[in-house]
Amino acid sequence: MKKIIELKNISKSFDGETVLDSINLDIYDNEFLTLLGPSGCGKTTTLRIIGGFETPDEGDVIFMGEKINDIPAHKRSVNTVFQKYALFPHLNVFENVAFPLRERKVPKKEIEEKVNEMLSLVMLSGFAHRRVTSLSGGQQQRVAIARALIAHPKVLLLDEPLGALDLKLRKDMQQELKKIQKATGITFIFVTHDQEEALTMSDTIVVMSEGRIQQIGTPVDIYNEPQNAFVADFIGESNILDGVMLEDLRVRFSGHTFRCVDKGFASQEPVDVVVRPEDVDIVPEAQGMLRGVVTSVTFMGVHYEVIVDIGGFKWMIQTTDFVDVDEHIGLSIDPDAIHIMKKSEYSGLYGDYSSFSNELDELSQPDEEEEEEE
Amino acid sequence: MTGNAKTSRGALTPYALWAALFIVVPLVFVAYYALTDNEFSFTFENITRFFTATSSVDGREVHTYLLIFWRSLKLAVISTVICLVLGYPLAYVMARASERRQKIMMILIMIPMWMNFLIRTYAWMTILQDTGILNGFLSVLGLGRVHIIGTESAVVIGMVYDYLPYMVLPIYSIMAKMDIKLLEAARDLGCNSVGVLRRVIFPLSLPGVLSGVTMVLIPSVSTFYISQKLGNGKFFLIGDAIEGQYVANNLHFAAAMAFILMVILLVVMAVMKRITNHRVYGGKAA
Numbered sequence: 001m002k003k004i005i006e007l008k009n010i011s012k013s014f015d016g017e018t019v020l021d022s023i024n025l026d027i028y029d030n031e032f033l034t035l036l037g038p039s040g041c042g043k044t045t046t047l048r049i050i051g052g053f054e055t056p057d058e059g060d061v062i063f064m065g066e067k068i069n070d071i072p073a074h075k076r077s078v079n080t081v082f083q084k085y086a087l088f089p090h091l092n093v094f095e096n097v098a099f100p101l102r103e104r105k106v107p108k109k110e111i112e113e114k115v116n117e118m119l120s121l122v123m124l125s126g127f128a129h130r131r132v133t134s135l136s137g138g139q140q141q142r143v144a145i146a147r148a149l150i151a152h153p154k155v156l157l158l159d160e161p162l163g164a165l166d167l168k169l170r171k172d173m174q175q176e177l178k179k180i181q182k183a184t185g186i187t188f189i190f191v192t193h194d195q196e197e198a199l200t201m202s203d204t205i206v207v208m209s210e211g212r213i214q215q216i217g218t219p220v221d222i223y224n225e226p227q228n229a230f231v232a233d234f235i236g237e238s239n240i241l242d243g244v245m246l247e248d249l250r251v252r253f254s255g256h257t258f259r260c261v262d263k264g265f266a267s268q269e270p271v272d273v274v275v276r277p278e279d280v281d282i283v284p285e286a287q288g289m290l291r292g293v294v295t296s297v298t299f300m301g302v303h304y305e306v307i308v309d310i311g312g313f314k315w316m317i318q319t320t321d322f323v324d325v326d327e328h329i330g331l332s333i334d335p336d337a338i339h340i341m342k343k344s345e346y347s348g349l350y351g352d353y354s355s356f357s358n359e360l361d362e363l364s365q366p367d368e369e370e371e372e373e374e
Numbered sequence: 375m376t377g378n379a380k381t382s383r384g385a386l387t388p389y390a391l392w393a394a395l396f397i398v399v400p401l402v403f404v405a406y407y408a409l410t411d412n413e414f415s416f417t418f419e420n421i422t423r424f425f426t427a428t429s430s431v432d433g434r435e436v437h438t439y440l441l442i443f444w445r446s447l448k449l450a451v452i453s454t455v456i457c458l459v460l461g462y463p464l465a466y467v468m469a470r471a472s473e474r475r476q477k478i479m480m481i482l483i484m485i486p487m488w489m490n491f492l493i494r495t496y497a498w499m500t501i502l503q504d505t506g507i508l509n510g511f512l513s514v515l516g517l518g519r520v521h522i523i524g525t526e527s528a529v530v531i532g533m534v535y536d537y538l539p540y541m542v543l544p545i546y547s548i549m550a551k552m553d554i555k556l557l558e559a560a561r562d563l564g565c566n567s568v569g570v571l572r573r574v575i576f577p578l579s580l581p582g583v584l585s586g587v588t589m590v591l592i593p594s595v596s597t598f599y600i601s602q603k604l605g606n607g608k609f610f611l612i613g614d615a616i617e618g619q620y621v622a623n624n625l626h627f628a629a630a631m632a633f634i635l636m637v638i639l640l641v642v643m644a645v646m647k648r649i650t651n652h653r654v655y656g657g658k659a660a
Contacts (some may be wrong), residue, residue, distance in 0.1 A: 053558055073561040074569075086559040090577045100563040103573070151564065 001028040004154060004187055005050060010059035012045055019045045021211040023059070027155075027189065028204075032181050034190045036198040037208035038234070043191045046208070047157050050189065052076045064154070079148040080157040084164065085140045087132040093119070093143055094128040100151040118146040121180065138169045145177075149184060156181075158190045162197065174201050195235045199223065207231050209346075228344035232274045239280075239315045240350050243273040243340070251340055254310055256289050258333060262340035272341040277305070277318040279337030288330015294323050307353050314352040404636070407629030420630030439615065439631065446612040449526060449601075450594035453533040454541075457590045458583065460534070461541035465582075466575070468542070469549035476550070483539050491536055495603050498532050499523065502604065524606035532600040540589040548582030549575070580650050587646065592639055 005027040012020040020042045027033055035043035048054040049061060052073030060067050068076060079100075087096050095102075097118055101111045119125050122142035127135070132143060141161060148156055158177075162170045178201050181188045192198055198205050199219045207214040207222060207230075215227040226232035229240050243253030248263035253273045265271060285291050292310035306317045308329065315331070323329055411417045429438045468479045486494060501507045502523045509519045522528045552575065560570045598613030612635060619628035 051562060053561075072566075073558070074564050074566055078562075080559070080562045082555050082559055084555065086553065086555040088556060088559070088574060088578075090574075099560075099573075103564040103569055147563065 001030070003027070004029045004064060005189075006060075006062040007046070007049075008060045008062065010046070010049060010056045010061070012042075012049065012054065012057050019211050020049075020056070023211075023213060025206060025213065025216070027187060029187055030185055031203050032178065032188045032190065032201060033204045033206065034192060034198040034202040035206050035208060036192060036195060036234075037214075038193055040210075041208040042211040043193075043208050044159060047080075047159055047189060047191050050155070051078055051080050051157050077154045078157060079151065079153040079155075080159065081141075081144045081148050081161045083159045083161065085144040085161075087140055087143055087147070089133055091132070092128070093124065093130050093132055093135070096132055096143055097146045097150055099147060104151070114150055115146075118150045121149075121183070122146045122176075137165055138173065141165065141173060145180065149180070149186070152184075153186065155187045155189060158188060160191055160193070162192070162194075170197070177201065199235070207234065209234075225339060226274060226341065228341055228346050229272050229274075229348075229350055230344070230346040232272075232339075232341065233346075233350040237277045237316055237318075239275045239277065239352070241273045241275070241313065242348070243271050245269045245271050245340065249335075251338065254290055254313065258289065258338055259335040260338040260340060261336050262338070265340065265342075270343055272343060272347050274339040274341060275315075275333060275337060277316040278303075279333065280315070280317045280319075281332040281334075282306075282317065282319050282321055282323060283330045283332045285328045285330040287332070289333060290331040292329065292331070294325050294327045294329060297323065297325055314354040316353045404629050404633055407626050408633035409630075411626060420627045421634065423627060424631055424634055439612075442610055442615050443612050443635075445609065446595050446597075449529055449533065449609070449611065450591055450597075453530050453537065453594045454587055454591045456530065456534045457538050457541040458587065461538055461586065462545060462579075462583070465542050465545035465549055466571075468546050469552070480546075483542055486535075487539055492599065494536060495532055495600050498528075498535065499603055502528050502531070523604065524608055526605070526609060528604040529601050529609055529611075532604040533594045533597060536600065537590040537594055540593075541586040544585040544589065545579055545582040548579050552578055584646060584650050588643055591642075595639065596635060 003026050005025075007023050007025040007027075010020055010023040011018070023042070023046060025046075035046055037043050045054060049056050052068075052071065052075075055069060061069050063071075063076070063078075088099065091099065094115055097115045098111050101114060106114075115128070116125065119128060122145055124139060124142050124146065127139065127143075132140060135143065144161070161177075162173050165173060174197060177188070177190075190198075190201065199222075202219055204216065205219055205222050206216050209230050215222060215231045217225070222231065222235055226235060226238075232238045232240055241253045243251050245251050245262075245265040245267070246257065247267055248265075249260055251258050251260045251262070251271065251273060290310050292308040292315070294306055295309050295314065296307040298305040300318075303318045303320050304322065306319055306323055308315045308317055308331070310331070317331070408420055409416060409418070411419060424439045425437070427438045428435050430436070431441075464479075468476055471479065499506070503509070504519065504521060504523060506523070508522070512519060522531070556574055556578070557570055560574045565573060596613045596616075598611060598617050601607075601609050601611045601614055612631065616628050616631050616635075619625075619631065
């Protein structure tokens with residue numbers, strides 16, 4: 001695969017506050033890459049540096065082998081789909097999409113053909129002469145995509161483009177974006193704080209936190225082999241426990257020694273252990289590797305979400321078997337369900353599920369979106 | 375719902391009264407005086423007089439009031455264009471400056487407006503006189519003196535000075551509100567600075583330009599004092615003519631001129647609004 005963009009040691013700070021701290025990232029041709037992280041992690045700033053709206057304080061932006069730090073946005077073969085679309089309210093759908101071509105003085109006839117072609121790609125044929133202000137959020141989104149793609153950029157940047165859409169529409173647009181990316185063969189760089197979105201759409205996910213890249217990998221890698229407690233906690237649900245590596249393939253946590261598939265740690269090295277809630281089996285108490293009391297059961301449709309108190313640590317378990325609150329149960333964990341991570345600065349930050357609430361989690365989301373870094 | 379509608383209507387009452395008393399009633403009076411003679415019987419005589427009255431200037435017969443009106447319109451349009459040319463870039467720079475700068479610039483623009491405009495006009499007299507500050511300054515620099523006072527230029531300078539803030543403020547306020555993302559989008563899609571200005575900023579600022587032009591054009595067409603002081607009374611404008619008739623107790627003819635001026639301005643504004651509406655669809659101007 002061909003590298004299309006390289007970020008080399010990019011640092012950026014605003015008013016003395018470090019937003020990006022030595023970012024190194026290679027982006028390949030034809031790839032759907034997602035920058036994922038909570039607000040303030042630097043993902044939008046990274047995108048803006050690639051787009052040419054910010055210049056890095058340190059480091060180089062390399063585009064197809066050439067340094068482009070000082071090339072202004074309008075001369076880069078990179079286009080952006082903005083968070084709130086930024087459609088031109090004084091122009092209709094056709095003129096919005098035609099905007100980049102008019103700037104390039106493309107002949108009228110060709111503009112008409114290309115715009116119509118683009119509008120049909122985003123399934124908006126017949127909307128050409130509508131005002132953009134009269135369109136729904138989803139339709140505006142499509143206009144923004146058509147407008148950004150019409151000049152055939154090498155790279156398309158998408159800044160939380162689905163954030164303003166409702167759930168159903170968001171799911172549809174995820175599929176559609178993926179389809180458009182495949183059809184056009186353009187590299188997509190997608191920014192989101194929604195881990196599910198990142199997992200479903202991306203070829204590569206870049207997990208960011210506090211201006212640093214935490215992990216780069218495929219969705220499966222990121223989910224199954226998180227590099228540290230931050231990634232494990234941010235992507236999906238996880239029980240993160242303090243453990244000690246006894247020797248290769250043997251780890252001790254929660255008062256029990258488990259077989260595992262990880263090796264290469266020092267003997268007696270303290271580690272973080274990740275067990276995903278869906279990888280835990282509920283067994284009769286007597287047969288359990290671990291024993292505990294069920295403290296809450298929530299029906300989620302496909303499965304139950306069960307919180308189990310094991311020696312004071314609240315585990316989350318997802319199961320299709322029904323258990324009752326206050327029931328004493330045993331847990332069994334297969335060796336390949338256990339993932340061992342080196343201790344990091346994030347160790348111990350993410351506690352158990354004792355104060356867990358789905359609602360609280362969702363309630364805190366809209367706020368985060370609002371205060372997204374400028 | 376009805377309760378809400380009722381209270382909001384109730385809250386509007388004082389404004390409705392105010393508007394009726396100070397806007398509608400005076401307009402009705404102007405129209406009434408314009409269309410009656412000294413005995414208050416209906417007549418078009420005052421209206422026709424405006425269009426037909428002639429006098430001789432330099433041995434030529436001219437339509438007195440049409441000539442005056444034409445001159446007023448010409449000076450007003452020149453002033454408005456100059457205000458626009460000066461005010462638009464100023465508003466643009468202001469809207470893009472840091473918040474602190476914006477406040478300072480706003481104060482600098484507002485301060486002269488706190489002074490009575492007669493005083494400001496007198497200040498310009500002392501500046502522009504043949505022995506005034508400007509000529510003193512020029513001769514110190516070794517440049518020749520210029521004769522400005524008593525020319526149309528002096529009148530235009532006075533009007534531009536007085537009315538510039540009315541051009542800057544509406545344009546500034548619309549530019550300050552403009553979504554910065556739109557400008558970034560334009561750059562992203564291939565526009566250089568000139569392109570962004572031409573294709574996005576300017577069309578989106580048209581409603582501000584329109585209200586700025588309105589707020590400068592209307593008072594400059596009907597201005598009267600500036601022309602007397604800075605034009606040495608040589609450039610009789612329509613405002614001066616109305617004032618003159620009023621002072622001479624010719625209330626009916628004064629009202630007729632005011633009425634005609636008003637109708638013409640309304641037509642001009644309506645046409646301008648139509649033109650800009652054609653260009654600004656989707657915006658708030660509609």
